[in-house]
Amino acid sequence: MSTTTPLLDVSGLTKHFPIKGGFPIRRTVGAVQAVDGLDFQVGEGESLGLVGESGCGKSTTGRLVTRLLEPTAGRISYRGQDITHASRTQLAPVRSEIQMIFQDPYASLNPRQTVGKIISGPMEINGINPTGGREARVRELLEIVGLNPEHYNRFPHEFSGGQRQRIGVARALALEPKLIVADEPVSALDVSIQAQVVNLLQKVQRELGIAFLFIAHDLAIVRHFSQRVAVMYLGKIVEIADRDELYGNPRHPYTRALLSAVPEATVDDVPRERIRLVGDVPSPINPPTGCRFRTRCWKATEKCATEAPPLVQAEGNKPGHLTACHYPETHEATVPAGRLAKDPGAAA
Ligand SMILES: Nc1ncnc2c1ncn2[C@@H]1O[C@H](COP(=O)(O)OP(=O)(O)OP(=O)(O)O)[C@@H](O)[C@H]1O
Numbered sequence: 045m046s047t048t049t050p051l052l053d054v055s056g057l058t059k060h061f062p063i064k065g066g067f068p069i070r071r072t073v074g075a076v077q078a079v080d081g082l083d084f085q086v087g088e089g090e091s092l093g094l095v096g097e098s099g100c101g102k103s104t105t106g107r108l109v110t111r112l113l114e115p116t117a118g119r120i121s122y123r124g125q126d127i128t129h130a131s132r133t134q135l136a137p138v139r140s141e142i143q144m145i146f147q148d149p150y151a152s153l154n155p156r157q158t159v160g161k162i163i164s165g166p167m168e169i170n171g172i173n174p175t176g177g178r179e180a181r182v183r184e185l186l187e188i189v190g191l192n193p194e195h196y197n198r199f200p201h202e203f204s205g206g207q208r209q210r211i212g213v214a215r216a217l218a219l220e221p222k223l224i225v226a227d228e229p230v231s232a233l234d235v236s237i238q239a240q241v242v243n244l245l246q247k248v249q250r251e252l253g254i255a256f257l258f259i260a261h262d263l264a265i266v267r268h269f270s271q272r273v274a275v276m277y278l279g280k281i282v283e284i285a286d287r288d289e290l291y292g293n294p295r296h297p298y299t300r301a302l303l304s305a306v307p308e309a310t311v312d313d314v315p316r317e318r319i320r321l322v323g324d325v326p327s328p329i330n331p332p333t334g335c336r337f338r339t340r341c342w343k344a345t346e347k348c349a350t351e352a353p354p355l356v357q358a359e360g361n362k363p364g365h366l367t368a369c370h371y372p373e374t375h376e377a378t379v380p381a382g383r384l385a386k387d388p389g390a391a392a
Pocket residue numbers: 061076077078096097098099100101102103104105261328
């Protein structure tokens with residue numbers, strides 16, 4: 045990453061959803077610690093992948109960054125400007141520069157609006173009148189995302205899932221954003237068309253220089269898309285690094301386990317056997333003390349139960365490669381046999 049001000053700079057970002065209980069007076073009885081003290085940056089035109097199991101706080105992070113949710117604590121700075129608690133009016137100029145693409149291309153498009161209306165909507169709301177008019181701009185955008193500009197007057201139901209997601213991309217592009225938060229943009233699509241939509245996003249990133257926070261479940265999808273990758277577990281970033289560094293030299297046991305499930309990643313460096321993660325992700329209402337991963341980690345010690353490991357450049361890590369573990373993994377480290385499942389794709 046460059047040393048200039050990053051496009052997006054997030055520090056200590058926290059979201060706790062209060063849990064209300066009690067009768068007759070409802071009071072806060074606890075909190076879902078959905079996101080707990082995230083630090084990360086996204087450079088201009090860069091793509092940061094955010095990966096982790098269901099419920100680890102990825103969408104909450106995306107919604108905090110786009111300010112659809114109010115943070116409980118921490119700081120979000122966009123182009124050097126603190127937008128953590130900016131009001132609607134203060135946010136207006138920034139809002140158009142930060143756009144979101146959602147997971148479900150069915151639910152995120154208004155079924156009663158034509159494609160033209162959907163894509164020009166953000167321009168209307170923000171009073172943007174492109175030269176040549178909004179309709180011409182919409183047709184141009186349809187072309188950019190690989191749709192027929194003649195389909196301007198069609199409705200969402202007339203398109204396939206992949207095409208609908210392209211409409212979502214066109215809508216996000218309408219305001220010429222600098223940052224797009226893409227929340228699992230392809231996971232609701234057929235596997236056969238996922239790659240096409242990822243390719244489109246890649247084209248958008250490269251040709252238009254738009255930065256991405258690309259949220260995904262697994263490491264396979266972000267591998268081709270993101271120059272840097274952050275791995276989340278139960279509301280925290282447990283590892284963050286340049287792509288090649290993360291895939292080639294995973295230091296956190298959780299990253300290693302996730303990687304072992306990616307077939308194409310099980311080359312020289314990573315063991316061929318799949319590491320089985322035993323048990324479920326604990327509840328974010330009552331996360332484990334110390335290291336949150338310890339209830340599923342094969343290396344957990346007493347220290348892991350009492351001290352939360354900080355996210356730091358572990359010994360042997362390249363600069364920018366940060367790991368939150370008291371006992372970072374090495375290439376030579378073995379995993380107990382009981383935690384290994386034979387990879388069906390591996391040679392016997
Ligand atoms: N509005 C809310 N009120 C209370 N809890 C919430 C709210 N939104 C999310 N949560 C909880 O916060 C945690 C993180 O949720 P989030 O949706 O961010 O996870 P995720 O990583 O996006 O998961 P998935 O991969 O399933 O999309 C979960 O335990 C979820 O139940």
